[in-house]
Amino acid sequence: MSTNTSLEKRLALVEAAIAELQKQMAVPQPTNWLQQITGSFxxxxxxxxxxxxxRAIRQGDETLLEVQDKL
Incomplete structure (x- = not known):
């Protein structure tokens, strides 16, 4: 008889844990901000x-920047 009681308690705990996980999954998770703006420009x-x-700055090409300064 105690085995059934123990099994029922364990099952109740598992069911409660599953219910909690389902509740957490129902809340929308925040998305990555980069994914939200990718392609928007x-x-x-x-x-x-x-x-x-x-690209010019990373490659050390100052000529592109100098041309813009003269405009």
Whole structure:
């Protein structure tokens, strides 16, 4: 008889844990901010220019920056 009682208690604990996990899964998880903005600038003409500036800075190409300063 005590085996059944013990088994019933364990089953009740498992069911409670499953219910808690289901509740946690129902709450929407925050998404990565980078995934939210990825691709949002693809049709923006200035974005390509920004990428070119970043590339020039990383590669040490100061000429692109100097041309912009003269404009």
């Amino acid at each position: 693809k049709d923006e003409p200035a974005f390509e220019e920004v990428l070119a500036y970043g």
